[in-house]
Amino acid sequence: MNNQQRRNITITVFSFLISLIFFGSFTYFVIFTRIRTVYPWLISLFSVIWIGLGGLFIWLGVYTIRTLSSRLNVGKRTFFALGLILMVIIPIGEYGGLALGPVFHVDELYYWNDGPYVTFGKDPQTEMTISWLTKTASRTEIFFGTSPDNMEKITSDDLRNHLHHLYLTDLTPNTKYYYKINKNFVADHESDTFSFTTAPSSNKDFKVILVGDMQPTWFDTLRTGELVARGIVAENPDFVIQLGDLASSGDMAQIWHFTMMNFPLYAANTPFQTTFGNHDYAGGGDVNARMLFPYDYAASQGLYYSFDYGNAHFISVDNFDAGHYEMSDSQKVWVETDIIDAKSRGQKWIFISFHHTIFTTGTSGQNWDLQSWLVPLADKYDVDGIFFGHDHHYEHWNYTYGSSGLLYNETDTPSGNETHYWCSGGGGAHLEVDYGVLTHSPMIDQRMFYNISSAAYEPITVTRDPWNSSRYIDSTEHKIYADGELYYHAPDRESYATDNEIYGYQYGEQTLHYMKLEISNSGNTCTISAHYPNGDLLTGPDGLYHQIWTFTK
Ligand SMILES: [Fe+2]
Structure with a gap:
């Protein structure tokens, strides 16, 4: 050779x-x-x-x-x-x-034992669903009762699927129930006996946690998602609202498995009411989303629903039911009718959650269609809080519609009331720095507003520059909640976006976090706050921007 x-x-x-x-x-x-x-x-x-x-x-x-x-x-x-x-x-x-191939349906094809998690049925006072997934398709079996020492075995059906739902009805309001999955089920949990409490039938103080984008893709985002999840466990809320993008790609079974590794830490014992995001929808993943979370959806097309808890009404909007970042007209009609119905039932507080950025100073664009529809609607019906995610940080707006002299429609008659909007996208996903919030090119948008003083529609050009990388909070305690520093954006110190004033932008910070909504004082007081995963209040640089608000009615 x-x-x-x-x-x-x-x-x-x-x-x-x-x-x-x-x-x-x-x-x-x-x-x-x-x-x-x-x-x-x-x-x-x-x-x-x-x-x-x-x-x-x-x-x-x-x-x-x-x-x-x-x-x-x-x-x-x-x-x-x-x-x-x-x-x-x-x-x-x-x-x-x-x-580009077919979506794999998690009820037919799954390879892990995951869950359990509980969700509200149509009436949170009397109906609850327990869900879990198994790596082998098997019969649904569960132990259930009002005492952990006296649980009854239930076999709900003969279907042999990977995804299991136990639909519980005729429950007693404000009652704690215990449950246990059958002996063959082993998931990554600290206990095997779980519990949940049904909604009260009369006014009672309650606590809701709102958490944004999780979308775990690998061990780093599983770890950050767990940090937030452990914080929620420590809060022991009455239920949790998620703001979309639970999964990084809703068509993939493995990705749902990643998602299931964290949120059941609290959702095994706390009703979990989610909104759906673009990543949940990815590749036709909304089919899996609808199967995994069997809420009382308002339509067969689109993942939107609402429910009452105490004297509050919660609406989960789907930004994607008419396609790519678009809502159907029928959903818009439904939302308005739903608010009117809730108010007519005497529900005092109205909260709306969805996924996409109605406002943002982050890297995503502002959803103009959503904004021009929802801002006048929220003002008209005095909505008390609007929560969304999509951009992976925390931001707050206090927008009095019309105060900047601009309207979306000349026929609108603003109430003069404040409406609060929160972007809460810090549930575990990579934060905005990883998407270029410090480095992107200036974003220039032109929007058509009706100018009240000139009584004419005119184009308004808005520019959003990247954040200033020297503006961060030097907090060793909380630094672990950001990929790098806790960058903040306080427009009274320095503004990078010319539309801040139009929309009443207040404060933003890049960190993992969750939000807390508490109703107290016989249903007359609402407190909303933002927290680092260890429970500390977001306070901003030099403790000047405490992210907590109290409203009374
Ligand atoms: Fe998103």
């Missing part, structure tokens, strides 16, 4: 090993994102064939190119470049094909 032949063999073996590693790791990723949920044995076989074929393919490629290169007098660099292109393009093409 001469030197040239030895070199050929060395290069071929090297390429073969590289292709094994590359295809092997790629296959592993694919298995754990989509396909493994079908038939594990088939996937194992498929993996072996894939890796083997990958190696063979690269070897053949190398051999052919090498032969051609000597005939065509192609240099070594060209030869390696072609090999690299092959190794990159083929897997991308394969994965692209998978990504």
Whole structure:
């Protein structure tokens, strides 16, 4: 064997090993994102064939190119470049094909034991649903009762699915119930006996936690999501509202598994009422979202619903039911009718949650359609709090519609009342710095407003610059809740957005956090506050921006 032949063999073996590693790791990723949920044995076989074929393919490629290169007098660099292109393009093409493939339904295909979590039924006073997932399709079985020592075995149906729902009805209001999943179920929890309490039938003090974007993708975001989840557990709220983007891609079973690793820490014992985001919708994932969370949806198309708790009414809006960041007209009509109905029932407090950024100084655009519809509506019906996520930080606006002399519609007659808006996107996902809040180019938008003083519609140009990277809070205690520093944006110190004044922007901070909504004083007082995961109040630089408000009616 001469030197040239030895070199050929060395290069071929090297390429073969590289292709094994590359295809092997790629296959592993694919298995754990989509396909493994079908038939594990088939996937194992498929993996072996894939890796083997990958190696063979690269070897053949190398051999052919090498032969051609000597005939065509192609240099070594060209030869390696072609090999690299092959190794990159083929897997991308394969994965692209998978990504465009069918959505895997979590009730039919799931590979982990996850949950449990509880959600309100149609009437939170008397109806509750317990849900969990199993890696094997099995019969639904549960132990349930008002005492942990005396639980009755219930078999709800004969369906053998991976996703299980136990629909409980005719419960007693304001009563604590205990439950236990059947003995074959083992999830990553600290206990195996869980409990929940039904909503009160009369005014009673209660506490709601609101938490934003979680979308865990890997161990870092699982860890930050757990930090927030542990904070919520410590709050022991009456129920939790999530603001969308629970999952980073709703069509993937593995991604739902990641999501399930954190929120059931509290949702096993606390009703969990979620809103849905663009990531939950990704790839047709809304099908899974609807299955996983069987709320009393108002329509068969779109994931929107509402419920009463005490003398408050909570509306969960779906920003995506008419497609890409668009709401259907029928949902808009439903929201208005729902507010009117709630008020007619005597519900004193009205709160709305959704996912997309109606306002933001972050990296996403402001959803103009949502804004021009909801701001006048919230003002007209005196909505008490509006909560959303999508941009991964905390922000607060106090917007008195019309105070800046601008209206969306000339026919609007503003009430002169304040409306509070909170962006709460710090539930565990990567924070805004990772999306470029400090570095993006200025964003320029032109919007058409009706100017009250000139009595005419006119374009208003708004510019949003990146945040100032030197403005951060030097808090060793809370720094762990940001990917870097706790950057803040206080427009009374420095404004980076020309539309801050229009919308009454108050304060923002980049940190993991959750929000707390408490009703007290026989239903007459509402306190809303924002907290770091350890429970501390967000206070801003030099303790000047305490994020807590008290409202009385
Ligand atoms: Fe989002």
